[in-house]
Amino acid sequence: MYLIFRCDCGRVLYSKEGVATRKCVCGKSLKMKERRIFRKVDTSEDASEAVREMQEEIYGSTTFEKASELSQRKSSRKGFF
Numbered sequence: 039m040y041l042i043f044r045c046d047c048g049r050v051l052y053s054k055e056g057v058a059t060r061k062c063v064c065g066k067s068l069k070m071k072e073r074r075i076f077r078k079v080d081t082s083e084d085a086s087e088a089v090r091e092m093q094e095e096i097y098g099s100t101t102f103e104k105a106s107e108l109s110q111r112k113s114s115r116k117g118f119f
């Protein structure tokens with residue numbers, strides 16, 4: 039299980055469940071217990087995808103993917119929100 043959460047700097051990160059701290063690229067060490075968990079997923083692939091989706095929701099879509107493909111994926115997933 040992987041947990042999706044945000045750093046204070048705004049970046050979306052993921053970490054394997056059970057990990058106590060996770061260091062963000064901004065340099066801040068985050069204690070997992072103190073983080074609000076946005077989503078839980080089973081695999082690292084799902085985790086990196088969830089991070090990308092959340093970044094897109096926050097900052098707007100900056101990837102090459104079409105909006106139609108994104109909405110298809112979202113509708114097929116069981117959300118944790």
Ligand SMILES: [Zn+2]
Nearest residue numbers: 045047062064
């Ligand atoms: Zn950060």
